[in-house]
Amino acid sequence: MKKPEYWQESIDYLSNIDTKLGELINKYSQSTLTTRGDALETLMRSIVGQQISVKAAASIWQKIIDLLDEIKPDNVLLVGFDNLRFCGLSKQKTQYIINIAEHFKSHNINNDSYWHDRKFSNIYDELITIKGIGPWTAEMFGMFYLLERDIFPIKDLGIIKAINKIYCVDEEPLKIDQIITISDRWKPYRTVACWYLWRSIDNDAVLY
Numbered sequence: 001m002k003k004p005e006y007w008q009e010s011i012d013y014l015s016n017i018d019t020k021l022g023e024l025i026n027k028y029s030q031s032t033l034t035t036r037g038d039a040l041e042t043l044m045r046s047i048v049g050q051q052i053s054v055k056a057a058a059s060i061w062q063k064i065i066d067l068l069d070e071i072k073p074d075n076v077l078l079v080g081f082d083n084l085r086f087c088g089l090s091k092q093k094t095q096y097i098i099n100i101a102e103h104f105k106s107h108n109i110n111n112d113s114y115w116h117d118r119k120f121s122n123i124y125d126e127l128i129t130i131k132g133i134g135p136w137t138a139e140m141f142g143m144f145y146l147l148e149r150d151i152f153p154i155k156d157l158g159i160i161k162a163i164n165k166i167y168c169v170d171e172e173p174l175k176i177d178q179i180i181t182i183s184d185r186w187k188p189y190r191t192v193a194c195w196y197l198w199r200s201i202d203n204d205a206v207l208y
Helices: 007-017 019-027 039-048 054-068 074-083 091-105 119-129 137-145 157-167 178-185 188-203
Strands: none
Touching: 007 019, 007 091, 007 188, 019 157, 039 054, 039 091, 039 137, 054 074, 074 091, 119 137, 137 188, 157 178, 157 188
């Protein structure tokens, strides 16, 4: 696994412009955002991890690994719906993973060069054509596989929770426009800011 080349410059920048975020960066200084380097695995993990804890997602993922042995589109399609479902996935998540595997197979995506030298906006547009991949999953792919530096997943409940916990000055939850205003100061490193926000609410580092 590798971390982004921009990591040090991003944490220096964020620490200087946001004291509260700087405190988080200092607290979790021993860990960094990393990529697993496998596009299919990142997408599948993103589906598994939707709306459940990191710990619960890890448990389900281990069962999937045991079932598939190797993360390949053919393996996913070979084991089929029922076996994947038995790993602890909902019916919807199971179908979404099969849809992703079918997309990889039909587009002959068998190595990481398929994604290289393309704009994230182009990749995003392709991904959301796959039933089951919405904006959030595409954003996770951008953050954790492509290592795009400036993605802000506005509908991520963990991010909203963390921002309210750190930046809310009274008991009234922040409005979306207030959250966006706060996040705008982190440009062009919103991905990094989000990674530390996740760390602030979960003992386990997020890694898709």
